Amino acid sequence: MELNTIEWKGNKLVLLDQTALPNKVSYIDMTTVEEVWQAIHSMIVRGAPAIGVTAAYGAYIAVQYFDGSVEEAKYELKKQLDYLATSRPTAVNLFWALERMGKVAELFSGNDLVEFQERLLNEAIVIHMEDIKINRNIGEHLLTLLEDGQGVLTHCNAGALATTKYGTATSPFYLAKEKGMSLKVFADETRPRFQGAMLTSFELYHAGIDVTLITDNMAATVMSQNKVQAVIVGCDRVAANGDVANKIGTLGVAILAKHYGIPFYVATPTPTIDLNCATGTGIPIEERSKDEVLKPTGQYIAPPEVKVYNPAFDVTPAHLITAIVTEKGIIHSPNEEKLRAVFK
Numbered sequence: 001m002e003l004n005t006i007e008w009k010g011n012k013l014v015l016l017d018q019t020a021l022p023n024k025v026s027y028i029d030m031t032t033v034e035e036v037w038q039a040i041h042s043m044i045v046r047g048a049p050a051i052g053v054t055a056a057y058g059a060y061i062a063v064q065y066f067d068g069s070v071e072e073a074k075y076e077l078k079k080q081l082d083y084l085a086t087s088r089p090t091a092v093n094l095f096w097a098l099e100r101m102g103k104v105a106e107l108f109s110g111n112d113l114v115e116f117q118e119r120l121l122n123e124a125i126v127i128h129m130e131d132i133k134i135n136r137n138i139g140e141h142l143l144t145l146l147e148d149g150q151g152v153l154t155h156c157n158a159g160a161l162a163t164t165k166y167g168t169a170t171s172p173f174y175l176a177k178e179k180g181m182s183l184k185v186f187a188d189e190t191r192p193r194f195q196g197a198m199l200t201s202f203e204l205y206h207a208g209i210d211v212t213l214i215t216d217n218m219a220a221t222v223m224s225q226n227k228v229q230a231v232i233v234g235c236d237r238v239a240a241n242g243d244v245a246n247k248i249g250t251l252g253v254a255i256l257a258k259h260y261g262i263p264f265y266v267a268t269p270t271p272t273i274d275l276n277c278a279t280g281t282g283i284p285i286e287e288r289s290k291d292e293v294l295k296p297t298g299q300y301i302a303p304p305e306v307k308v309y310n311p312a313f314d315v316t317p318a319h320l321i322t323a324i325v326t327e328k329g330i331i332h333s334p335n336e337e338k339l340r341a342v343f344k
């Protein structure tokens with residue numbers, strides 16, 4: 001089943017509605033910047049790389065039909081970049097992509113509005129195409145750390161649905177299948193939004209990849225039963241010292257992996273590394289609505305009035321991470337010196 005998370009079709013952005021999966025495969029056209037903002041905020045599109053690519057197209061859409069001078073278009077774009085930056089706070093790819101779009105405008109010195117608009121669309125398409133290459137390269141590097149027949153646990157969805165193809169944490173699973181290797185994937189369901197159940201098990205099953213869905217509280221047991229030889233997760237922001245923000249529950253999985261002596265790998269596109277953020281304590285952690293916890297499937301599972309704490313991400317300290325794997329290579333025992341070297 002070919003699923004296009006994000007597609008630029010002629011003159012509009014088409015997004016796969018990830019809130020409807022796995023029961024319905026449906027697509028939504030994005031023709032205004034407000035629709036793009038809402039799609040990111042409501043998680044119609046989610047996953048750090050996918051958010052970045054979507055925001056880049058959103059920046060173009062914001063001035064796609066603008067009528068006025070280039071200077072006025074630049075002013076409008078700046079306003080809309082700031083607006084898109086409020087859609088979600090944790091995945092740094094959002095801000096990285098918006099900054100790239102802003103740079104195109106800053107460097108544009110012409111007076112031709114159509115050329116200005118074309119430059120912006122072209123940058124969004126470049127960011128989109130780069131994402132596909134980045135993910136495949138991450139998969140190639142991760143595959144060197146795995147052996148045929150191994151069990152690999154993943155948390156949340158850092159899959160093709162969180163990116164524009166292959167995924168980051170799931171990239172080695174797709175490449176292994178291409179190469180005739182077989183990996184056994186254990187996908188945590190990942191409460192409270194169930195990205196592992198609704199998205200990871202869905203995409204891997206339909207790709208013919210051996211995937212077993214487990215509840216979050218089964219991770220310790222499958223590790224204790226030697227079913228897992230590696231853990232691979234995605235990330236939303238890596239701090240300069242190697243601390244990693246990822247979906248809530250990742251920290252617990254990392255602690256379990258350390259306890260059982262299982263390598264814990266973080267699949268990391270370099271745009272997700274934020275050297276301006278010194279440590280994990282500086283990463284803004286999104287808190288989402290109490291209803292995501294109270295009503296996971298529409299029915300209350302607890303008293304509606306009860307207090308709820310719903311941080312969407314947690315931070316795994318660098319010392320629990322065996323390696324951060326980027327499209328440029330493998331960073332064993334990550335630290336600031338090694339992360340900064342990636343950009344030299």
Ligand SMILES: CSC[C@H]1O[C@H](OP(=O)(O)O)[C@H](O)[C@@H]1O
Nearest residue numbers: 046047048158162234235246247
């Ligand atoms: C490669 S996707 C990174 C990351 O994004 C997901 O969060 P969300 O579904 O809330 O956007 C999850 O943390 C993934 O690991």
